[in-house]
Amino acid sequence: MKQEQGILDRLVSLFSKLPGIGKKSATRIVYHILGTDSAYALTLADELYELHKKILRCETCGGFTESNPCPICSDSARNHSIICIVERAQDIRIIEEAHEYNGAYHVLGGLIAPLEGISPGDLSIGKLISRLKEGHNIAELILALNPTLEGDTTALYLQKILKEFPVEITRLASGLPVGGDLEYTDRLTLSRSFRGRIKI
Ligand SMILES: [Zn+2]
Numbered sequence: 001m002k003q004e005q006g007i008l009d010r011l012v013s014l015f016s017k018l019p020g021i022g023k024k025s026a027t028r029i030v031y032h033i034l035g036t037d038s039a040y041a042l043t044l045a046d047e048l049y050e051l052h053k054k055i056l057r058c059e060t061c062g063g064f065t066e067s068n069p070c071p072i073c074s075d076s077a078r079n080h081s082i083i084c085i086v087e088r089a090q091d092i093r094i095i096e097e098a099h100e101y102n103g104a105y106h107v108l109g110g111l112i113a114p115l116e117g118i119s120p121g122d123l124s125i126g127k128l129i130s131r132l133k134e135g136h137n138i139a140e141l142i143l144a145l146n147p148t149l150e151g152d153t154t155a156l157y158l159q160k161i162l163k164e165f166p167v168e169i170t171r172l173a174s175g176l177p178v179g180g181d182l183e184y185t186d187r188l189t190l191s192r193s194f195r196g197r198i199k200i
Contacts, residue, residue, distance in 0.1 A: 008034075057089070060131070062107030062124055064089045072096075072105060079103045083131065084142040085158070087111050087151075091182050095144060100191040103142070106131065111150035112157055118150075120157055132165050142197055143171040146181055159200055170197040 008030060015026035033041050057063070058070035065071065072078060072092070082103030086092060089107045108123045132138055143158065145151035159169055172193040182190075 061092075061105045062089060062109060062127070063092045063105055077102075081137050081139045082142065083128075083138055083140075084144050085128070086144050086182075087146065087154075091144065094182055094185075095190065095194075098187040098190040098194070100194045101142075103140075108145075108154070111145065111148075111154045113150045113153075120161075123154075125158070125161070129162075132162070132167060138165075138167055140168045140170060142194070143169065143200070144182065145171070155200065169200050171200050172197050 011030045011033075012023065012026045015021055015029050016023045018026075021029070033044070054066050055064050056066065056068055058065045058068060058073055060069045060073040063070050063072065067074075079102050083106050084095065084101060084103055085106045085108060086095070087108055087110060089109075092105050092107070095101055095105075106124070106128050108125070108128075110118050110123050112118060112120055112123070141158075141162065143155050145155055155171055162169060172190075185193075
């Protein structure tokens with residue numbers, strides 16, 4: 001019995017480390033898993049075990065993928081003359097779910113934040129410049145960055161250093177909540193933001 005308490009406590013503690021999950025929810029989740037078929041727990045454990053082994057970063061866009069290049073970068077039906085620039089790899093999924101955008105992506109891996117010690121050199125900007133130089137006729141870069149101080153700083157920086165390239169730079173502006181997060185923007189708002197993007 002003592003051992004059983006041990007594993008329950010350990011699992012509650014592990015689940016409560018997840019974002020948005022407090023101790024109460026973690027406890028509910030653990031007891032829920034215990035109450036369901038053991039096959040479910042095994043599948044969950046197997047998939048978690050495989051997660052870090054199977055998921056790679058796409059060498060082109062920096063997105064999460066199981067194959068390199070990722071399915072988006074290697075999809076000839078997509079418009080590769082437009083690159084949507086996002087802060088984090090998971091932002092790609094959020095935008096894909098809005099079903100509005102059919103171009104390529106580029107993950108910056110963060111935003112410029114001098115106070116936190118994050119400078120342009122920490123972001124995947126050199127790789128973006130290489131993509132522009134490789135001459136795939138890139139016509140537009142859409143900055144899908146959150147409208148925060150860091151997002152604005154990064155947008156201004158990109159605008160400045162990309163001036164020499166014959167590429168139009170636009171930004172999702174209308175509809176996104178100020179200081180808000182792409183993650184919490186509903187699909188309709190996100191679709192509208194793409195259609196109403198503005199040139200900067
Ligand atoms: Zn990719």
